[in-house]
Amino acid sequence: MSSISRTLKHAAAVLFAVSEWGAFAANVELLNVSYDPTRELYQEFNAAFAKQWEAKTGDKVTIRQSHGGSGKQARTVIDGLTADVVTLALGYDIDEISARAKLLPAGWQKRLPHNSAPYTSTIVFLVRKGNPKHIKDWDDVAKPGISVITPNPKTSGGARWNYLAAWGYALKNYGNDEAKAREFVAKIYKNVPVLDSGARGSTTTFVERGIGDVLLAWENEAFLAVRELGPAKVDIVVPSISILTEPPVTLVDKVADKHGTRKVALAYLEYLYSEEGQDIAGRNFYRPTDAMIAAKYAAQFPRINLFRIDEVFGGWQKAQKAHFADGGVFDQIYQK
Amino acid sequence: MNPLRLRTVAGALAASFIMTSSYALAEDDISQLKQQVDELDQKIRVLQRQRELEKEAAEEKQKETPTVSSGKDGFWIRSADNAYQIRIGGIIQFDSHWYPDKTAPIGGTADTLILRKVRPVLEGVFLQNIGFRLMPDFGNGTTVLQDAYVELKLDKAANIRAGKFKPPISLERLVLDSETEFVERGLPTNLAPNRDIGIQLGGSVLADTLSYQVGVFNGVTDNSTADADTNDAKDYLGRIFAEPFRNGSSWLSGLGIGIAYAYGVQQGTVTASNLATYKTVGQQNFFVFSTGAFADGERQKIAPQFYYYVGSFGLLGEYIGSRQKVTRAVNQKSEFDSKAWQVNGYWVVTGEDASFRNPNPRRPYAGTNPGLGAVELVVRYGVQTIDDSAFAGSATTRLADPNASARQARDAGIGVNWYFNRNFKVQLNYDQTDFDGGGPGGTDLRSEKAIFTRIQANF
Known part of the structure; x- marks a missing residue:
């Protein structure tokens, strides 16, 4: 079927043209499920991280925030809210997500410094x-x-x-x-x-x-x-x-893997420990864990x-x- | 001291004492009252706050309550988080077929009223990413299981579907059965499967500008549906469809272009040929394989396709080329080629947007608001050609009889669709099909003229 062969060649040309679209920069979206009073902290931090991430990779990242009582938030994640990362008020709530929904390993708290608490x-x-x-x-x-x-x-x-x-x-x-x-x-x-x-x-x-x-x-x-x-x-x-x-943070492994966001989600959490991340924490009245940034804000916090x-x-x-x-x-x- | 003066002084002192005492008493009372007011104020504020919290709690609880709803998309039962959903729907098509020219053989069929499709639909989603669909069909006086599949929605870019459904070859075939712009689909669908059993991976990527499907299917006879395979070999299908401008607002945003390819092996016998009979859009046979011919080996199909919608106008076009190894007499295996193409044009006269779905009337007809709905004019032209080699050979070896089967069918059709709302429409089509060959002594078959109507309810 010569006509079919010809059409196949044309199709290959179309496919090649289509493959060129892969060069577009990616638009990534993360959902951070957090506890009640962190709204202002993460509004500022998210903007800083998105700017840094785009400068580093060329990809645009949009971080959606969800806030509520920590225990309540953990339950919504267990019930299916697809959080890429959780930044909750206490480790027990994340333990519950690990134990009940099996979305992250039991040893999650050892994956990041200071028992995964970037600020206290x-x-x-x-x-x-x-x-x-x-x-x-x-x-x-x-x-x-x-x-x-x-x-x-x-x-x-x-x-x-x-x-x-x-x-x-x-x-x-x-x-x-x-x-x-x-x-x-x-x-x-x-x-x-x-x-x-x-x-x-x-x-x-x-x-x-x-x-x-x-x-x-x-x-x-x-x-x-x-x-x-x-x-x-x-x-x-x-x-x-x-x-x-010590409010901890962690990656929700199974959700991030499903969304294909593991790399950016991990970078997001690690950026909380960066100089800029710690500075933002201090500005929002959280006690930084980094000694140098903590010293900068020492006068702000009572002994x-x-x-x-x-x-x-x-x-x-x-x-x-x-x-x-x-x-x-x-x-x-x-x-x- | 003058007694009068003494009384006056005493009186003044007494009055002063009484006034001072009264003032002191009033200050205590005021302080006490103020405290009571503060306490009452706090109690009122607490009660108000508790009411607020109770209201918030009630709203939260409401979010956890399953919902039952009905509307233009059918009847739904949903869990509060939408993780579990069931939809009950259905399609009923009441058609009429009229053939003004009764000259045999084409046109010799009786005018008839039929229930073309009678399909209850049950579909749903479990745990947000496991879907299913079940759709039998009681139309045409038979019972056929049209759709029955489960779907694992891993990601927008990767859905796995397994069961019985439409293999992704013909673009017009992929139009929902309740949303076809013509009462009957055009000639290219003669060369594409209707429903088949298989497993398919599909999805969309690059911000939905590129969709794809790849799958393995039993491999059914063209334009048919089956529930089991007749040989060990399977058909392998792939399709990509690009809408590169869909996320923009340019005049090209409604352009889609794609291609499908299928490869498989079909094996029939003298008594069960596994070969299709090709029909006109008037649903009458214009090409029939000779008795004794049967599918005997590789089958390939290629199907470039496109659509383009801008404002109230739309175009849909496709080409399907098919090659099938066929045997009639012993050791007379040959390749049977057929190709078909068509272009459909749409114009929604009432101004609604044209799209791959039926137009959504701006002023739908409803009980309380009897709008006129949407009106659409449609036109199409399609051609199916059978390779001349099919007619070569003797009466005992050729694949088709040139005095009974046409070498080419050309269909020109017009129609008008009246969409009362998303759930009810009326269609009227006129199609004329001209033929090359197929008549006695090498003449052409007489043209088929068909008037089809449809009254459809779907929900």
């Missing part, structure tokens, strides 16, 4: 201007008549850090007496009039709705509130003891006696099981 933070108090209720430390938060705003530890990573900070303070203050610590934390939660699902919701409750005397807040969230509202509206109070929070979760609770798995699992201590002490 802690828990502080945000009070009304002039601190009219004279709240200076955790004991004041537990006093009757003090209205305390904190989110729900069942859905919010920040709330779990708040709870554990209070518990850790009580243990240190009452000679590691678990019963007294439980009683102390129960008093605090008796003062909580409303539980939001995430840290940003609690900030809204305290700042915009004008509810409560004190907000238990991420340090970065407290600084942000002061910056947004101005120092005439709220004050930050630093307790004598608090917890070192606090911080303890790690491993030291007091034996790690997230134990803390979760004892305190936040269904029927755990939190369920027992918080009965509304």
